[in-house]
Amino acid sequence: MNNPAANHYSHKLEFNLTKIPAKISDRTSWRFLLPGIIFGALLFLLGLYEMLNGFDYTNPNVAEIIPLEALPTYKPLLNPVIFDIIFMIVGFGIIVASVASYLRYRKFIFDGKTMMIGNRSVWGKKRIVKESFKNYLGVRFRVAFYQSGLINSNKYIIELYHKDPQKIVPLYISTSSENVRKKWKEYARFFKLPALINTDEGLQTKELKNLDKSVKELAKIGYVVDDYDAYEELPHGMDFARRKDKIVLKTRKIIWDAYNFIAWFVIFFVGLGLVCMAFNPKAYHSQFALPFYAMISIMTLILVAAIFVLFRKEKLVLKKHKIVHTHKYMMFSTKHNEINKDEIEAIEVTQNPASGRFFVSIISDNKTVAFGAKLPIKTLQWIKRFLIHDVIR
Numbered sequence: 001m002n003n004p005a006a007n008h009y010s011h012k013l014e015f016n017l018t019k020i021p022a023k024i025s026d027r028t029s030w031r032f033l034l035p036g037i038i039f040g041a042l043l044f045l046l047g048l049y050e051m052l053n054g055f056d057y058t059n060p061n062v063a064e065i066i067p068l069e070a071l072p073t074y075k076p077l078l079n080p081v082i083f084d085i086i087f088m089i090v091g092f093g094i095i096v097a098s099v100a101s102y103l104r105y106r107k108f109i110f111d112g113k114t115m116m117i118g119n120r121s122v123w124g125k126k127r128i129v130k131e132s133f134k135n136y137l138g139v140r141f142r143v144a145f146y147q148s149g150l151i152n153s154n155k156y157i158i159e160l161y162h163k164d165p166q167k168i169v170p171l172y173i174s175t176s177s178e179n180v181r182k183k184w185k186e187y188a189r190f191f192k193l194p195a196l197i198n199t200d201e202g203l204q205t206k207e208l209k210n211l212d213k214s215v216k217e218l219a220k221i222g223y224v225v226d227d228y229d230a231y232e233e234l235p236h237g238m239d240f241a242r243r244k245d246k247i248v249l250k251t252r253k254i255i256w257d258a259y260n261f262i263a264w265f266v267i268f269f270v271g272l273g274l275v276c277m278a279f280n281p282k283a284y285h286s287q288f289a290l291p292f293y294a295m296i297s298i299m300t301l302i303l304v305a306a307i308f309v310l311f312r313k314e315k316l317v318l319k320k321h322k323i324v325h326t327h328k329y330m331m332f333s334t335k336h337n338e339i340n341k342d343e344i345e346a347i348e349v350t351q352n353p354a355s356g357r358f359f360v361s362i363i364s365d366n367k368t369v370a371f372g373a374k375l376p377i378k379t380l381q382w383i384k385r386f387l388i389h390d391v392i393r
Helices: 030-053 060-065 068-073 080-103 180-191 215-220 258-278 289-310 377-392
Strands: 022-026 105-110 114-120 127-132 138-148 151-161 169-174 195-199 202-206 238-242 247-251 313-318 322-328 333-340 344-351 358-364 368-371
Touching: 030 080, 105 169, 138 180, 138 344, 151 180, 169 180, 180 195, 180 358, 215 344, 215 377, 238 377, 247 377, 258 289, 313 377, 322 368, 333 358, 344 377, 358 377
Parallel strands: 138 195
Antiparallel strands: 022 105, 105 114, 114 127, 138 151, 151 169, 195 202, 195 344, 238 247, 247 313, 313 322, 322 333, 344 358, 358 368
């Protein structure tokens, strides 16, 4: 089934419908763009400074380090100007992309019967579309993955669903899973429309009367079935460990995707540029030495952190009364989220229609845990069966 998704720009949005007509604007916040603009400006200025002043061997300070009589034999493998230009291009590109992201926006006005949608692209003219409320099919909840620098993060989205993605209306967007399902139910009841969610079985409809029931309660009335087979072969790539007071599910190896290869490409060129900067003798004896040291230190820390993140693995720790979602790094682990078993209202293999990725969603009224975004669909289906069995037993 084709379940289109709109490209929402906001990372934090809530459509307040207490007063009609109601209106809201969907655009990228400066809070998310400003770090990129600052980083891009630093890269551009650093490249410009190096290109204009770097490796000036006529400077007496540099001559002390590299004597003039030794200059004819000093031939770097690559011309440092190449990296200066790369830094300037990357920095300028980040700035332009950030400003362009802010210029585009969408506005929505709801008068109780009609939804008016205004769409402003970066270069084109503003377009306005009107759509009758009767043509909307339900209130959909989904999790979207977005790129934050070199790190993948989640956006939790509730939207008024239409078959035409240009007419889908964002109702609630947050980077936090707190209270998302509660908001989903509130909007579904307000519009008196079905609650929708993308799963491995297509776009599913959830009856409003069952949205407040836990998985345990749904199992008692037959809406959730425990079909886990303890003798089924463990999926390839998954590790299962039973400890004294808990069960641990984790991936055996890191799964790479296009985002990882892009990240490694950036890390390689930025790292190569840092090496050239580190061996630039003039910078250590100029009036900009302190900012130069600070810049190298900050960028080195960012690269190290990015490498740690790229080698991150996910784990689910199933305890007696709760499920804990952790991230396993090279030398340590961190608790990412946790959810009480009695509060779990849904365990689904859900899909982000924008990227096509499937993952397991463990959903309660005020929290959502998304696990296994890069795992095969059959592995995710096994994880779903296992979790349902563990929660309702």
